[in-house]
Amino acid sequence: MVKTHIKALLQESPRGQVVEVNGWVKTFRSNRFIALNDGSTLQNIQCVVDFEKFDDALLRQIATGAAIGVKGNLVESQGKGQAVEIQVTELHIHGKADPETYPIQPKKHSMEFLREQAHLRVRTNTFAAVMRVRSALAFAIHQYFQKNGFYYFHAPIITGSDAEGAGEMFRVTTLDARKPPLTEEGEVDYREDFFGKETNLTVSGQLEAEAYAMGLGKVYTFGPTFRAENSNTSRHLAEFWMIEPEMAFYDLHDNMDLAEDFIKEVLRYIMQHCREDLEFLEQRLLDEEKTKPQTERSDLALMDKLKFVIDNQFVRVTYTEAIDILRNSKPNKKKKFQYIIEEWGADLQSEHERYLVEKHFNCPVILYDYPAKIKAFYMRLNEDGKTVRAMDILFPGIGEIVGGSQREERLDVLLQKIKDLGIEEKELWWYLDLRKYGTAVHSGFGLGFERLVQFATGMGNIRDVIPFPRTPQNAEF
Amino acid sequence: MVKTHIKALLQESPRGQVVEVNGWVKTFRSNRFIALNDGSTLQNIQCVVDFEKFDDALLRQIATGAAIGVKGNLVESQGKGQAVEIQVTELHIHGKADPETYPIQPKKHSMEFLREQAHLRVRTNTFAAVMRVRSALAFAIHQYFQKNGFYYFHAPIITGSDAEGAGEMFRVTTLDARKPPLTEEGEVDYREDFFGKETNLTVSGQLEAEAYAMGLGKVYTFGPTFRAENSNTSRHLAEFWMIEPEMAFYDLHDNMDLAEDFIKEVLRYIMQHCREDLEFLEQRLLDEEKTKPQTERSDLALMDKLKFVIDNQFVRVTYTEAIDILRNSKPNKKKKFQYIIEEWGADLQSEHERYLVEKHFNCPVILYDYPAKIKAFYMRLNEDGKTVRAMDILFPGIGEIVGGSQREERLDVLLQKIKDLGIEEKELWWYLDLRKYGTAVHSGFGLGFERLVQFATGMGNIRDVIPFPRTPQNAEF
Numbered sequence: 001m002v003k004t005h006i007k008a009l010l011q012e013s014p015r016g017q018v019v020e021v022n023g024w025v026k027t028f029r030s031n032r033f034i035a036l037n038d039g040s041t042l043q044n045i046q047c048v049v050d051f052e053k054f055d056d057a058l059l060r061q062i063a064t065g066a067a068i069g070v071k072g073n074l075v076e077s078q079g080k081g082q083a084v085e086i087q088v089t090e091l092h093i094h095g096k097a098d099p100e101t102y103p104i105q106p107k108k109h110s111m112e113f114l115r116e117q118a119h120l121r122v123r124t125n126t127f128a129a130v131m132r133v134r135s136a137l138a139f140a141i142h143q144y145f146q147k148n149g150f151y152y153f154h155a156p157i158i159t160g161s162d163a164e165g166a167g168e169m170f171r172v173t174t175l176d177a178r179k180p181p182l183t184e185e186g187e188v189d190y191r192e193d194f195f196g197k198e199t200n201l202t203v204s205g206q207l208e209a210e211a212y213a214m215g216l217g218k219v220y221t222f223g224p225t226f227r228a229e230n231s232n233t234s235r236h237l238a239e240f241w242m243i244e245p246e247m248a249f250y251d252l253h254d255n256m257d258l259a260e261d262f263i264k265e266v267l268r269y270i271m272q273h274c275r276e277d278l279e280f281l282e283q284r285l286l287d288e289e290k291t292k293p294q295t296e297r298s299d300l301a302l303m304d305k306l307k308f309v310i311d312n313q314f315v316r317v318t319y320t321e322a323i324d325i326l327r328n329s330k331p332n333k334k335k336k337f338q339y340i341i342e343e344w345g346a347d348l349q350s351e352h353e354r355y356l357v358e359k360h361f362n363c364p365v366i367l368y369d370y371p372a373k374i375k376a377f378y379m380r381l382n383e384d385g386k387t388v389r390a391m392d393i394l395f396p397g398i399g400e401i402v403g404g405s406q407r408e409e410r411l412d413v414l415l416q417k418i419k420d421l422g423i424e425e426k427e428l429w430w431y432l433d434l435r436k437y438g439t440a441v442h443s444g445f446g447l448g449f450e451r452l453v454q455f456a457t458g459m460g461n462i463r464d465v466i467p468f469p470r471t472p473q474n475a476e477f
Numbered sequence: 478m479v480k481t482h483i484k485a486l487l488q489e490s491p492r493g494q495v496v497e498v499n500g501w502v503k504t505f506r507s508n509r510f511i512a513l514n515d516g517s518t519l520q521n522i523q524c525v526v527d528f529e530k531f532d533d534a535l536l537r538q539i540a541t542g543a544a545i546g547v548k549g550n551l552v553e554s555q556g557k558g559q560a561v562e563i564q565v566t567e568l569h570i571h572g573k574a575d576p577e578t579y580p581i582q583p584k585k586h587s588m589e590f591l592r593e594q595a596h597l598r599v600r601t602n603t604f605a606a607v608m609r610v611r612s613a614l615a616f617a618i619h620q621y622f623q624k625n626g627f628y629y630f631h632a633p634i635i636t637g638s639d640a641e642g643a644g645e646m647f648r649v650t651t652l653d654a655r656k657p658p659l660t661e662e663g664e665v666d667y668r669e670d671f672f673g674k675e676t677n678l679t680v681s682g683q684l685e686a687e688a689y690a691m692g693l694g695k696v697y698t699f700g701p702t703f704r705a706e707n708s709n710t711s712r713h714l715a716e717f718w719m720i721e722p723e724m725a726f727y728d729l730h731d732n733m734d735l736a737e738d739f740i741k742e743v744l745r746y747i748m749q750h751c752r753e754d755l756e757f758l759e760q761r762l763l764d765e766e767k768t769k770p771q772t773e774r775s776d777l778a779l780m781d782k783l784k785f786v787i788d789n790q791f792v793r794v795t796y797t798e799a800i801d802i803l804r805n806s807k808p809n810k811k812k813k814f815q816y817i818i819e820e821w822g823a824d825l826q827s828e829h830e831r832y833l834v835e836k837h838f839n840c841p842v843i844l845y846d847y848p849a850k851i852k853a854f855y856m857r858l859n860e861d862g863k864t865v866r867a868m869d870i871l872f873p874g875i876g877e878i879v880g881g882s883q884r885e886e887r888l889d890v891l892l893q894k895i896k897d898l899g900i901e902e903k904e905l906w907w908y909l910d911l912r913k914y915g916t917a918v919h920s921g922f923g924l925g926f927e928r929l930v931q932f933a934t935g936m937g938n939i940r941d942v943i944p945f946p947r948t949p950q951n952a953e954f
Contacts, residue, residue: 001726001728001918003726003731023694024691025915038694039628039693040693040694065914065915067691069726095915095916096914096915097914098914102913119685122689122692127692131628132628138619139619139623142615142619143620146612149482149484149517151608151612152611152612152615154718154944155945156954157634157701157716158647159954161954168651170649170651171650171654173648173650174645174648175654177648177665178659178665186655187655188654194647194715195715196952201635208596208944208945208954211596211954212599214501214544214600215600215604216516217500217515223700224631224634230671238635238671248499248544249479430596434596435572436574436575436579437573437574437580437597438502438542438572439544439571440499440544440571441478467689468633473671473673475633475635475674476637477633477637477638477685477907
């Protein structure tokens, strides 16, 4: 079949040459002007039909959403709004779209409505733009790591260990749900399950990535991760994609340098490769924000926000410094925070992160050296005995976008830590092996891909930056 | 910390310049020569220590698997086997590896043993090479599609539909395993499960990819897929990665052209970018095959096999032609096949595929136009009313590596098909919508990533080309 794309056609010089193209009708005006789109670009190509030369029955089938093929001459456009157009000589209807029932009509639809039509919403300009940017970002991520000597590593999705404790897990099973086999003690007998043990969906590929970093040096994962948490918010998904680089011989500061360079580079990539889509999304956001009170609008337009991140050094602040700032802040003194910061050791809530990022520093912030008690067991204990080499990167409007740490590479310290937490050594036998044999300083971080896509596209709800979102009570499609 | 990699060091001209590098000891000979590797390349760098200048206690810690850092002068090597070496002036032990207990000693280990040490096996030359090739192949795949106007699309992993019927599925649940909530009829009440319905791990992202192709034009997935089948073979995994491109306005022949071009291009990429690792794997395979009887050895060495695929056109044969060839073949007439081919309509077993690919054509083969009865419901029915526009690509030594089809785009035909199969319409409401609104010819295929890695690396068992394999009774790590 015809393989020309509209993206390529729009770049040709119009010399009356015969062209053919397939796509979907966006609009059909005055029984004459078809705006045709094929997904290759945000732009439509204008196809002009002389209604006197075509059968009425055929023309009546040209409606928003119909798939058609056209053949004609590419000429300079007479009208404004486009440089070229096709003067149609042949027209074929691949598939109709009944205007009475087709849900995606050329008018404004609510995001909620479009989520219910997730199989069709990519036919709107907004979702097509978001998904093209998403695709470009994913590629930029691969390219960044491959260029910098990292190897892509596929962490297992089904996991037999639940030691990381990053969150509630989904059970994966083939046992009879109604009547599972039982042990003599009356417990479910997972020895009869598919894997001969209880298994879950991974919450992170980090521990396995550490094993690979200790052989290949620098690796990264890019795969789905899962949280069975009943969080019905605009920032949480039960299934989301995560990028987790892990590097041997990197300390916490190397880790921060990498994370900052990485984020800037992938944003730079989309600024170069997705300008049209980003301009559209910027305008969409401006329009959306017009409906909001002044105080809730962004200071910067979308692309200015991206530029700001690319051009400015992230501020690096220790947890201890941040606590001081927060304790002395107006909202803390005036008890405007929901959680008042009183003592060192308090866990930071998103209101505090937002204050630091959006009010105090007005810049992406890397917070590091957190209290050991509020962070995971595998993070390296500092010499002070109470903080660990953790770092979180906080973004304006998004909150935590990266969480990372230098890992505890000392076997004795790690053993004590898991003992204190009541984790069984045999659960982590292979992870401990990494400290027994050829252990070394190493670090890594995790970046929630959808959070990054949100930031890059300005979409307010995380459900609108992934094709088919999975959330509590929702696994449609 | 020091960021120099051995891969870069080995390319420097030795001028006695001071260099620093970290890595793991491969071997330590004569209390003098350390072969150091950091995973960046197959090659080690030789580090020469003058044992008179270092403490005995320090030297005793230099053993296979230990992580060390060295500083010294990069000079032309005195010995043979390497161009440059480091004359060590400073040496730091990051982490020891007790030779009494460290499992990965410099000797030949069985693949079975290494599977039990999957967290350490990447420290062997073989697995490091396989995983570097795997990473390069994955990147080549992304690059191919991105260059050719495809958008990367993340299909959902947790799925509420089980209509595809590609295989047995894993259930995903947060219900109490011992005492699930029951309906009045005594069935498990999935309304109380996390997603409010029964959910499973995806067996394919194709149906969702079709929805996206009908908006973005050309998309591809690259994600994990799952089969809960009790197949303990060297060709099956319960969790594996699949690539599924899906293209609007592509018919079956366009689909074949794409698949063939795609496979050749990604193999070409690793021939260019992974030569050293491929040469090593080729030698490994030759050594391994020496232990086998002549008849079981490959005709071609690994890289010749890759070249053969790259340089030759895949043979395209209809199922009907293939049946004729098989029916008249020696093994069929002499009843050497386990399943004798008697009639048109028979499903092909791997013995038949191997005969076609390895004996008859001696070339990758694309089989197409299969009987409708042995193929999935979504494949487009041919005008003959009995075959569908399906295609499988068969590779020597691997068997089916690609399975694809032109999709049934006609609503009435599809409705009849799912009715005949007893699939409920409401299960597929959104998939049917794609045929109601703007339907068009479209096609796609699925490629099992691990099968491709097997072919590219010559590894005989699929468990040895994925970091942490999931198979029946096995979800360790």
